Amino acid sequence: MRRSNKKQLTRGPGIRLGVGLYGLCFIFVLLGLATITRASELNASVDRDKIAIDETVNLRLRYSGDESGGQPDFELLEKDFDILSRQQSNQYRVINGRAESFVEWTLSLAPKREGELMIPSLHYKDQVSNAIPIAVSEPQSRPEDSERKVFLEVELDKSKVYVQEQLLVDVRLYTTIGLHDIATQPLQVTGAHVEKVNEQRYERKLNGTSYAVYELTYAVFADSSGQLTIPALAYAAVAGRRDPFSLFNRNSQRLRLRSLAKTVEVLPKPDRYSGAHWLPATSLGIVQSWSQDTDTFAVGEPITRILTVRGEGLRAAQLPPLPKLDVEGLKTYPDQPQQEDQTGPDGVTGSRIETTAIVATRPGSYQLPAITLTWWDTKNHQQRATQLPAFRFNVSGSAAPAAPSQEAGTLQTLVPGTPSLEVQDHFWRNLAIAALASNLLWLLYFYHLRRQHIRANGQAVPKNPRPHKSYGSSAVKRAVDSGNPRHIQQAILNWLHTRWPQVESATLADATRQLGFEELDELQELLGAALYQQPPRPLPMGKIQGLVERLMDRRAGHNGEAEEAEALPKLFG
Known part of the structure; x- marks a missing residue:
C-alpha cells in the first residue's frame, strides 16, 4: 500500500504540470488571434476639414496588419480632388514589449470646386476606411504683392468682345523663389475656340519686389453672343532645391496655385453691318502677285496669279473664298486654297492663299475685275472695306484662224469689239445659195455614176473603208x-x-x-x-x-x- 501510494504521489504533479503547459499555449494562441484580428484595420484622417478653394488638405491613410504589397484604389478621390503628391512608408515598432507594423500613405489633395466635398471610403485588403467631409470656401483675401512669394494672375485685353472676335487671355505665374516641375492646366472655355499663341519668361518688378514671370497667352473666339466665362486655372509646382541623390526630396515643397474665374460680355453682330461675311478683325488686306512679268503674257502660255488675304485677329478658317475668275478668252485652272495661322503676342493672324493658272486663248487687252471684302474694325467699331483694284494686262501672239467651212445658214461668230457686219443684199445671198446647191447636185450626180460603174465591173463597195495610216x-x-x-x-x-x-x-x-x-x-x-x-x-x-x-x-x-x-x-x- 505504501508503494502504490508513493507512485501516485510522484505521478500527480506531472499530470498537473502537463495540463498547465497546454493551457498556457492555448491562451497564447487565442491572444495572438485576437491581436491579429484587432490589428487588421484601415483608418483615414486629414490635417484639417475646412479649406479655401486655393488651398490643399493632407490625407493620411494607415493600414495595420499583414502587408504584402499593393495599394488602395485612389481613383475615387479624383472626382472632387486633384492628387498633387503621393507618398508611402512602411513602419515596424515595439511599444511596451508589443510589436506593431503598418503601412501608411500620405496624399496632398487640392479641391476642384467649392462647396461640401467628401473624401470617400477607400478599400484595401478587405478593409474599408472611414469617409471624411471637407468644407471648401471661396479664396481668402490675398496679401499685397510685396508679401506674396508665388501667385497666379489672369488678365484679359478686353471686357467686351463681338461674337467670333479675338479675345486675348494672359496667364502669368509670379515667383520670388525657385520653382521646378511646373504643371500647367490648359485653358478650356465652353462655347469658344481656344488656341495658345505665345509663351515667354521674363522679370517684372512689383512694388519694389522683383519677380520671375512665366506667361502663357491664349486667343479665345466666342461662338455665340451672351456671357462667356473664363474658368479658374490651377497650376502645380515644386518649390525648393531638387536633390538628385535624395529619394524623397524632403527639402522641397509642392505648391498648388489657382486663379480667379472671369466673365466677358459677348456682343452680337451689329445690325448696321452689311457685309456678306462677318469678319471682325483689327486689319484686313488683299495682296496680288504673279509668277512672271505680265508684260510677257502670250497666247497659250500659262501664268500663275496668287491672291493672299491676311486678317489680324482672324483665324484662316474664318476667311471667305474669293470670287471665281470668269473672263472671256481666259482659261483658268484654280488650285486648292491654302490656309495658314501665324501666332504671336498679338494673337492669331490668318492667311488664305488662292492660286490660279491662267491661259489666254487669243491676244488682246484683258481686265480682271476688282475684289472687295467688307469687314468690321474691332478697334474703331465701324465697318470697313478692303479692295484689290481691277488689273489690266495685254496678251501678245496671234489667234487661230476661224474654220474655213461652216454649215449652211449659220452666221459668222463676231469677236467682241469688232464692228457689226452690214446686212448683205438678198439677191447676192440667194445667188450664192443657188450656186452652192448646184455644185452639190453635180457632185452627187457624178458620185452616183461612179458607183454604178464600179458595180458594173464587179467591184465591191466597202461600207466603211479603213482609213489609211497617216502621221500622228x-x-x-x-x-x-x-x-x-x-x-x-x-x-x-x-x-x-x-x-x-x-x-x-x-x-x-x-x-x-x-x-x-x-x-x-x-x-x-x-x-x-x-x-x-x-x-x-x-x-x-x-x-x-x-x-x-x-x-x-x-x-x-x-x-x-x-x-x-x-x-x-x-x-x-
Whole structure:
C-alpha cells in the first residue's frame, strides 16, 4: 500500500504540470488571434476639414496588419480632388514589449470646386476606411504683392468682345523663389475656340519686389453672343532645391496655385453691318502677285496669279473664298486654297492663299475685275472695306484662224469689239445659195455614176473603208503610253493637222474651239490641268485612253468622207 501510494504521489504533479503547459499555449494562441484580428484595420484622417478653394488638405491613410504589397484604389478621390503628391512608408515598432507594423500613405489633395466635398471610403485588403467631409470656401483675401512669394494672375485685353472676335487671355505665374516641375492646366472655355499663341519668361518688378514671370497667352473666339466665362486655372509646382541623390526630396515643397474665374460680355453682330461675311478683325488686306512679268503674257502660255488675304485677329478658317475668275478668252485652272495661322503676342493672324493658272486663248487687252471684302474694325467699331483694284494686262501672239467651212445658214461668230457686219443684199445671198446647191447636185450626180460603174465591173463597195495610216496616229498612241501630258498634247495637235488640214491652230485650245469635238474638249481640260496647275494634277490615264479611242473613232468617220471626196476627181479624168 505504501508503494502504490508513493507512485501516485510522484505521478500527480506531472499530470498537473502537463495540463498547465497546454493551457498556457492555448491562451497564447487565442491572444495572438485576437491581436491579429484587432490589428487588421484601415483608418483615414486629414490635417484639417475646412479649406479655401486655393488651398490643399493632407490625407493620411494607415493600414495595420499583414502587408504584402499593393495599394488602395485612389481613383475615387479624383472626382472632387486633384492628387498633387503621393507618398508611402512602411513602419515596424515595439511599444511596451508589443510589436506593431503598418503601412501608411500620405496624399496632398487640392479641391476642384467649392462647396461640401467628401473624401470617400477607400478599400484595401478587405478593409474599408472611414469617409471624411471637407468644407471648401471661396479664396481668402490675398496679401499685397510685396508679401506674396508665388501667385497666379489672369488678365484679359478686353471686357467686351463681338461674337467670333479675338479675345486675348494672359496667364502669368509670379515667383520670388525657385520653382521646378511646373504643371500647367490648359485653358478650356465652353462655347469658344481656344488656341495658345505665345509663351515667354521674363522679370517684372512689383512694388519694389522683383519677380520671375512665366506667361502663357491664349486667343479665345466666342461662338455665340451672351456671357462667356473664363474658368479658374490651377497650376502645380515644386518649390525648393531638387536633390538628385535624395529619394524623397524632403527639402522641397509642392505648391498648388489657382486663379480667379472671369466673365466677358459677348456682343452680337451689329445690325448696321452689311457685309456678306462677318469678319471682325483689327486689319484686313488683299495682296496680288504673279509668277512672271505680265508684260510677257502670250497666247497659250500659262501664268500663275496668287491672291493672299491676311486678317489680324482672324483665324484662316474664318476667311471667305474669293470670287471665281470668269473672263472671256481666259482659261483658268484654280488650285486648292491654302490656309495658314501665324501666332504671336498679338494673337492669331490668318492667311488664305488662292492660286490660279491662267491661259489666254487669243491676244488682246484683258481686265480682271476688282475684289472687295467688307469687314468690321474691332478697334474703331465701324465697318470697313478692303479692295484689290481691277488689273489690266495685254496678251501678245496671234489667234487661230476661224474654220474655213461652216454649215449652211449659220452666221459668222463676231469677236467682241469688232464692228457689226452690214446686212448683205438678198439677191447676192440667194445667188450664192443657188450656186452652192448646184455644185452639190453635180457632185452627187457624178458620185452616183461612179458607183454604178464600179458595180458594173464587179467591184465591191466597202461600207466603211479603213482609213489609211497617216502621221500622228501611232505618235498619239506612243505619247499616251509615255504618260507625259506635253507629249500627248503635241501629238494630238499634230494628228489633228494631218487629218483636218483646214485646222490651222498653234494651240490645242484653238483646235478644240474650231472642231467642237466633245472628247477633244475634255482632253484639253485634263492636259491643261496637268500642265498649268501648281501643283500639277495627275493624269487619269484610263480616261485619257478612252477619250483618245473615241477621238480615233470620230476620225474614222471623217477619214471615210475624205477618201470618198478624194475619189470624186477621178471621175473627171
